[in-house]
Amino acid sequence: MIRYILRRLLQVIPVFLGTTLLVYFMVFALPGDPIAALFGDRQPPQSVIDALRAQYHLDQPFLVQYGIFLKNLFTLDLGVDFTQQPIAATLARIFPVTAMLAVEALAIQAIFGVLFGLWAGLRRGGIFDSTVLIASLVVIAVPTFVLGFVFQLVFGVYLGWAKPTVGAQADWGNLLLPAIVLGLVSFAYVLRLTRASVIENMNADYVRTATAKGLSRPRVVLAHILRNSMIPVVTYLGANLGGLMGGAIVTEGIFNVPGVGNKLYQATLRGEGPTVVAIVSVLVLVFVLANLLVDLLYAWLDPRIRYEA
Amino acid sequence: MRLSRMSRTLGVAASVALALSACGGGSGTGGGTQATGDPNKVITAYSNEPQNPLLPANTNEVYGGRVVDQLFAGLRAYDPNGKPVNDLAESIDTTDSQTWTIKVKQGSKFTNGEAITAKTFVDSWNFAALSTNLQNNGFFFESLEGYDAVSAVKKETGADGKTKTTPAPTAQTMSGLSAKDDSTITVKLAQPESDWSLRLGYSAFYPLPSEALKDPKKFGENPVGNGPYKMAKDTGSWVHDQSISLVKNPDYKGPREAKNGGVTFKFYTDPGPAYTDLQADNLDVTDVLPSNALKTYTSDFPDRNSTKPIATDSTLNIPGYNPNFQGDAGKLRRQALSYAINREEIAKVVFNGTRTPATGYAPPVIEGYKADIPGNEVLKYDPAKAKDLWAQAEKIKPYDGSKPLQIASNTDGGNKEWIEAVANNFKNNLGIQAEIQPFAKFAEVLNLRKSQSLPGLTRAGWQGDYPSLYNFLGPVWATGASSNYEKYSNPDFDKLLKEGLAAKTTQEASDKFNKAQEILFKDLPGVPLWDYTRPLVWSNHVVKAESGWNGAILYYNIQAK
Numbered sequence: 097m098i099r100y101i102l103r104r105l106l107q108v109i110p111v112f113l114g115t116t117l118l119v120y121f122m123v124f125a126l127p128g129d130p131i132a133a134l135f136g137d138r139q140p141p142q143s144v145i146d147a148l149r150a151q152y153h154l155d156q157p158f159l160v161q162y163g164i165f166l167k168n169l170f171t172l173d174l175g176v177d178f179t180q181q182p183i184a185a186t187l188a189r190i191f192p193v194t195a196m197l198a199v200e201a202l203a204i205q206a207i208f209g210v211l212f213g214l215w216a217g218l219r220r221g222g223i224f225d226s227t228v229l230i231a232s233l234v235v236i237a238v239p240t241f242v243l244g245f246v247f248q249l250v251f252g253v254y255l256g257w258a259k260p261t262v263g264a265q266a267d268w269g270n271l272l273l274p275a276i277v278l279g280l281v282s283f284a285y286v287l288r289l290t291r292a293s294v295i296e297n298m299n300a301d302y303v304r305t306a307t308a309k310g311l312s313r314p315r316v317v318l319a320h321i322l323r324n325s326m327i328p329v330v331t332y333l334g335a336n337l338g339g340l341m342g343g344a345i346v347t348e349g350i351f352n353v354p355g356v357g358n359k360l361y362q363a364t365l366r367g368e369g370p371t372v373v374a375i376v377s378v379l380v381l382v383f384v385l386a387n388l389l390v391d392l393l394y395a396w397l398d399p400r401i402r403y404e405a
Numbered sequence: 406m407r408l409s410r411m412s413r414t415l416g417v418a419a420s421v422a423l424a425l426s427a428c429g430g431g432s433g434t435g436g437g438t439q440a441t442g443d444p445n446k447v448i449t450a451y452s453n454e455p456q457n458p459l460l461p462a463n464t465n466e467v468y469g470g471r472v473v474d475q476l477f478a479g480l481r482a483y484d485p486n487g488k489p490v491n492d493l494a495e496s497i498d499t500t501d502s503q504t505w506t507i508k509v510k511q512g513s514k515f516t517n518g519e520a521i522t523a524k525t526f527v528d529s530w531n532f533a534a535l536s537t538n539l540q541n542n543g544f545f546f547e548s549l550e551g552y553d554a555v556s557a558v559k560k561e562t563g564a565d566g567k568t569k570t571t572p573a574p575t576a577q578t579m580s581g582l583s584a585k586d587d588s589t590i591t592v593k594l595a596q597p598e599s600d601w602s603l604r605l606g607y608s609a610f611y612p613l614p615s616e617a618l619k620d621p622k623k624f625g626e627n628p629v630g631n632g633p634y635k636m637a638k639d640t641g642s643w644v645h646d647q648s649i650s651l652v653k654n655p656d657y658k659g660p661r662e663a664k665n666g667g668v669t670f671k672f673y674t675d676p677g678p679a680y681t682d683l684q685a686d687n688l689d690v691t692d693v694l695p696s697n698a699l700k701t702y703t704s705d706f707p708d709r710n711s712t713k714p715i716a717t718d719s720t721l722n723i724p725g726y727n728p729n730f731q732g733d734a735g736k737l738r739r740q741a742l743s744y745a746i747n748r749e750e751i752a753k754v755v756f757n758g759t760r761t762p763a764t765g766y767a768p769p770v771i772e773g774y775k776a777d778i779p780g781n782e783v784l785k786y787d788p789a790k791a792k793d794l795w796a797q798a799e800k801i802k803p804y805d806g807s808k809p810l811q812i813a814s815n816t817d818g819g820n821k822e823w824i825e826a827v828a829n830n831f832k833n834n835l836g837i838q839a840e841i842q843p844f845a846k847f848a849e850v851l852n853l854r855k856s857q858s859l860p861g862l863t864r865a866g867w868q869g870d871y872p873s874l875y876n877f878l879g880p881v882w883a884t885g886a887s888s889n890y891e892k893y894s895n896p897d898f899d900k901l902l903k904e905g906l907a908a909k910t911t912q913e914a915s916d917k918f919n920k921a922q923e924i925l926f927k928d929l930p931g932v933p934l935w936d937y938t939r940p941l942v943w944s945n946h947v948v949k950a951e952s953g954w955n956g957a958i959l960y961y962n963i964q965a966k
Contacts, residue, residue, distance in 0.1 A: 127844075127846065128844075128846040128849040128851075128852065129852065130848065132848045132852070133847055133848030135465065135466075135541070138465070138887065138888050139851075139887070139888075140543070141543065141556065142570045143539070143558040143570045143571060143572045144541060146569050146570050147539050148539075155567075178456070179454060179456050179457065179645075185645075186645070189646065248678075252685055252687075253681060253684045253685045259687055260678070260681045260684075261673075261679075261682050263647065263648070263671050263672070263682075264647035264648045264672075349674065349675055349678075350678060351678060352673050352675070352682075354647050354672070358646075359646065361674070362674060365817075
């Protein structure tokens with residue numbers, strides 16, 4: 097088991113090198129001199145621009161820039177971004193915020209998605225089932241930004257139940273509204289996935305056996321139907337965690353959340369290679385670890401799955 | 406300063422090199438007499454992450470600029486109409502516009518207790534100008550004698566053929582700048598400049614405490630100033646990517662004394678959420694409206710909005726290296742282009758009235774502005790005349806219409822719509838093909854302009870650094886000037902600028918500068934398009950808000966309810 101985990105972790109290295117190189121190249125290939133773009137038509141003296149270009153190694157060829165980035169990474173020095181802020185400090189500031197948002201969104205979609213999906217699956221064809229199916233279809237069909245603006249206006253401005261934007265007060269309470277918006281689309285998928293899985297498992301042999309053995313209905317539902325229905329759901333949630341961390345760009349923009357999405361968007365626009373790659377690197381790690389966690393959860397959910405090195 | 410993006414819809418438009426001096430002074434706001442404000446309440450205002458450490462001479466973008474202007478006070482300040490008033494200066498005298506004697510008020514201090522003397526200014530200015538300190542606004546001292554020495558650079562050409570410049574000053578201080586005693590600064594300029602003292606309210610000229618010169622970067626995180634406000638906490642109140650909190654500086658006794666307890670700048674990367682926050686009274690004032698709100702802000706905030714003309718304008722530049730616009734035929738075509746643009750309609754329809762048609766190369770809010778400069782009739786919309794002039798040009802030399810006439814612009818700042826409208830004007834009134842040449846980023850357009858390789862026209866904008874006609878003419882159109890990217894050059898124009906600078910009185914100077922504009926109207930190196938107005942909206946928590954001459958909100962004047 098330990099060897100399996102270690103082997104999986106070692107796989108991070110080529111994935112990490114590959115993605116960062118690719119991302120670095122894409123940022124590098126953006127047209128326009130990022131330093132000149134920091135200023136308006138009224139440019140500072142050329143010596144200022146040249147000094148900045150040298151500071152960010154922009155006067156070097158692409159591979160040299162990437163090499164310097166890697167070298168600095170090993171010494172845990174991420175350098176400074178275009179606002180002269182240490183990138184490490186920026187990461188330490190933005191990742192907890194987005195992690196909170198992602199965890200909250202994940203919790204919302206997991207808890208409500210599974211509960212609703214289970215209920216709908218068990219009472220297939222009922223009023224609740226039909227209502228939930230239609231509602232989830234609507235949620236999937238409406239783009240996130242529309243949901244975001246509507247929620248913001250209704251709950252933030254007209255009803256006043258929540259602050260319309262998060263800003264500096266990024267705590268669990270203030271992040272709830274964006275987390276709901278962020279989690280809503282995946283919630284619909286989790287719900288549908290759970291429902292389909294539950295319906296399939298309800299007619300499985302082991303469920304019939306369990307029922308015939310005289311197990312109570314709650315025990316049959318929880319230990320046999322639900323547990324076995326969780327494998328596709330967990331796969332989806334695991335893959336989704338990484339997506340939530342990085343894909344919060346729209347939601348973070350609408351709710352002015354000072355997190356990863358906002359920063360990544362700005363850094364990309366400014367052509368800040370080191371910042372973009374630093375953020376993406378962490379996202380890659382989150383992705384890989386989340387998938388590892390999913391694989392380990394399989395073994396717990398279905399004891400037939402065992403990992404041997 | 407040139408504007409890189411016309412509307413700052415994105416926070417990233419931090420590349421907007423606007424320097425806003427939110428200075429103003431004098432008496433209170435009109436109608437503010439009955440309103441009872443709470444002088445201790447802190448107001449919140451729209452902003453975004455400053456681009457650089459908060460050093461006055463290094464801050465040349467809007468979001469850092471608005472904070473720096475609250476933290477520091479200079480020798481002069483500008484009242485809401487752009488009229489300079491003395492702040493730390495007791496008097497500013499000159500007899501020949503070349504040698505200046507400035508008396509500094511005694512007894513003013515930085516918030517750390519350090520006294521502000523003539524030497525403070527001399528040291529701060531030398532620091533700003535020295536090329537090794539790499540201050541973005543260092544060139545504001547270029548008119549001082551000895552600037553050449555402190556700003557000298559070394560040019561090297563690398564193996565790849567690219568030239569690189571590195572700072573190599575030959576002197577550490579400017580020879581034209583000295584402190585005679587604690588209260589007297591003497592300044593010698595390299596040439597007479599009648600409007601020089603108008604600049605002294607600009608942020609590059611603010612005084613710095615001695616700790617700033619020792620470790621500028623550290624100081625810039627938590628600056629200690631002498632302005633109407635100070636940082637809210639001794640340890641610094643700049644929370645990166647989130648906010649900067651300022652509180653009233655009780656020791657400030659200048660024309661910009663704060664009528665509220667402080668200002669908290671909340672950072673937004675997009676104006677949309679800020680607008681929503683204002684609707685929910687979760688933010689008190691913003692000067693950056695999302696473009697879709699330009700139609701609705703007066704009804705969304707019925708008694709809580711204002712619009713004021715500001716010192717910012719926009720032109721459509723016609724590069725002199727474009728063969729279609731050279732010679733006599735070119736001259737006629739330049740005029741034809743100008744007559745063909747329906748400025749009135751575009752200002753109303755595309756900009757929802759946030760622009761007014763231009764009447765000259767400088768906006769009306771600038772002192773010395775003249776509405777009837779000979780030659781400015783070319784700015785009127787006259788499609789018949791445009792057609793006629795174009796036809797005359799065709800007789801002299803036919804237009805090369807093999808490619809459509811392109812107007813280069815970055816499209817991330819809301820420029821697309823008006824350029825398309827202008828292109829349609831050209832199509833319909835001149836019968837030529839015209840289109841926008843879109844670029845994702847401002848820097849790409851700038852590269853083409855710098856390398857003189859624009860295939861067609863380009864847009865350009867300018868925001869006044871200080872309220873002077875010269876500021877709208879010299880840096881943009883004088884031969885070899887820093888922002889004259891299309892390299893326009895006319896010796897007669899340069900001569901008139903020089904004479905204006907050497908003038909003894911402001912009136913005389915303005916006359917020369919307006920005379921210089923007549924030459925621009927003859928040559929039309931760029932066609933003036935429109936002047937800006939700045940809409941503001943505010944929350945139910947404040948009495949009212951207004952902007953100054955340059956569009957910067959006068960935060961000190963806002964009363965909290």
